[in-house]
Amino acid sequence: MQKETEIKLRVSRETLQALREHPLLKKRNKSGWQRHELFNQYFDTPQRDLAQAKVALRLRRDGDTYIQTLKSRGQSVAGLSERNEWDWYLDKPKLDPKQLTDDCWPASLATLDKKTLKPIFTTDFVREKAEIAWGRGKSRVVVEAALDLGKVTAGKQSEEICELELELRQGEPEALLELAAELAADLALMPCDISKAERGYRLHDPQSYALGLPAAQLDPTMPLDEAVAALGWQLLGNSQRLAEQYRFNGHWSLLGDWLQQLVDLRALLGSLGQAAPRASSRELREALDALIGDWRPQLESGQDDEAVRQAAPKRFAEELGQIRWGLFSLNASRWLLQRGWMQGRNERGNRQGAAELGKWLPRQLGEEAEALQLPRYKQQPEDLDEQLPRMERLLVWLRLARQTLELPEVDRLYGELAKLHALAALPRSEESLGARAEQAHTVWTLKAWKALTR
Numbered sequence: 001m002q003k004e005t006e007i008k009l010r011v012s013r014e015t016l017q018a019l020r021e022h023p024l025l026k027k028r029n030k031s032g033w034q035r036h037e038l039f040n041q042y043f044d045t046p047q048r049d050l051a052q053a054k055v056a057l058r059l060r061r062d063g064d065t066y067i068q069t070l071k072s073r074g075q076s077v078a079g080l081s082e083r084n085e086w087d088w089y090l091d092k093p094k095l096d097p098k099q100l101t102d103d104c105w106p107a108s109l110a111t112l113d114k115k116t117l118k119p120i121f122t123t124d125f126v127r128e129k130a131e132i133a134w135g136r137g138k139s140r141v142v143v144e145a146a147l148d149l150g151k152v153t154a155g156k157q158s159e160e161i162c163e164l165e166l167e168l169r170q171g172e173p174e175a176l177l178e179l180a181a182e183l184a185a186d187l188a189l190m191p192c193d194i195s196k197a198e199r200g201y202r203l204h205d206p207q208s209y210a211l212g213l214p215a216a217q218l219d220p221t222m223p224l225d226e227a228v229a230a231l232g233w234q235l236l237g238n239s240q241r242l243a244e245q246y247r248f249n250g251h252w253s254l255l256g257d258w259l260q261q262l263v264d265l266r267a268l269l270g271s272l273g274q275a276a277p278r279a280s281s282r283e284l285r286e287a288l289d290a291l292i293g294d295w296r297p298q299l300e301s302g303q304d305d306e307a308v309r310q311a312a313p314k315r316f317a318e319e320l321g322q323i324r325w326g327l328f329s330l331n332a333s334r335w336l337l338q339r340g341w342m343q344g345r346n347e348r349g350n351r352q353g354a355a356e357l358g359k360w361l362p363r364q365l366g367e368e369a370e371a372l373q374l375p376r377y378k379q380q381p382e383d384l385d386e387q388l389p390r391m392e393r394l395l396v397w398l399r400l401a402r403q404t405l406e407l408p409e410v411d412r413l414y415g416e417l418a419k420l421h422a423l424a425a426l427p428r429s430e431e432s433l434g435a436r437a438e439q440a441h442t443v444w445t446l447k448a449w450k451a452l453t454r
């Protein structure tokens with residue numbers, strides 16, 4: 001078994017060509033690019049038992065060589081995916097189920113009749129690969145770079161494959177992100193941890209694509225720093241998956257969900273007080289503000305303007321054609337992997353970062369709730385929009401971590417505060433101002449609100 005640590009970056013055909021010639025890869029590549037034509041058949045049962053068990057089974061032809069591979073879906077950490085992989089070299093192009101023994105085969109599939117495995121989709125592509133090596137501090141990094149161009153085909157459906165894969169052979173995982181971020185400063189790269197197998201399954205069944213990562217596992221005794229890493233990665237990973245799916249199918253609601261992840265991430269960065277000195281997150285906050293500043297108005301105007309909704313996929317494709325999304329996304333991954341918020345932190349900040357989430361969070365929310373001054377906005381609802389960022393800072397934690405709070409009716413608090421936020425974001429009208437004042441009162445009277453502001 002091998003462990004594969006890699007990052008995948010979707011690119012346009014022009015970018016794929018430009019990468020081949022990019023000085024950063026060229027000067028670190030001593031042996032040139034080798035071209036391989038790869039033909040791949042994936043197998044599963046008609047009920048997709050393998051996909052459910054989160055494994056992919058592939059038969060590959062590479063020249064005269066036939067390779068059977070089993071890959072686990074693995075886990076995704078800060079934009080890098082880690083997967084287990086088993087390879088068997090075969091004499092003929094025929095699946096060899098005997099090799100799929102208990103040491104690699106998922107226990108949940110122990111009773112599966114392997115004769116029911118059938119071809120379900122193919123990925124055929126040309127791979128140009130090169131070994132890229134360089135020194136990083138005192139250590140050496142070796143990465144296999146692959147430029148893949150071809151297509152995934154499932155029945156009558158197909159999708160282009162056009163991607164850069166960077167797979168770590170030696171060195172620290174961080175080096176992969178550094179290299180990717182350096183390339184992304186010049187070229188539009190779209191990081192997204194979606195395997196070719198996942199693309200094949202998506203063609204078969206659009207519902208098979210998971211729009212988000214599994215929810216972060218939080219508990220009240222974990223240090224704040226751990227919670228920040230888990231939530232930060234969840235939001236960034238979700239935003240990458242949503243961007244990919246919106247690019248793929250252009251469903252309007254996905255664009256709103258994508259923006260929501262960015263708003264949440266921005267609010268998370270703004271809510272950490274001394275645990276994240278402002279300088280440590282400045283670049284990311286600026287990048288997020290620029291993205292949110294451009295996309296929020298479009299989402300708002302698209303609510304009741306069909307033409308805006310129709311034009312949005314093209315605009316999004318233009319966004320992806322620029323460098324800013326990829327660069328932001330990769331820099332955010334690096335920041336999370338290196339725990340960038342801990343840099344330049346003072347003693348007090350370190351204590352906060354080490355504080356238990358269950359102790360830090362109620363204090364933090366309590367301070368924000370006090371500062372929101374709801375009684376004032378009951379009187380002056382026209383000014384409530386100035387409190388949108390504060391409400392977002394409250395909402396991100398309530399949305400993602402309220403299960404760690406010991407507050408009465410905390411779900412209700414989340415729901416009512418989200419309503420107040422939505423009202424504050426609406427254009428002012430006599431009707432909406434009345435509704436704001438009323439909703440501010442409702443939140444103010446909640447048991448959970450009272451407990452927070454006690």
Ligand SMILES: O=P(O)(O)OP(=O)(O)OP(=O)(O)O
Nearest residue numbers: 040071123165194195196197
């Ligand atoms: O050649 P591999 O093993 O990296 O596999 P792939 O055909 O690029 O597919 P994946 O999307 O699983 O890396």
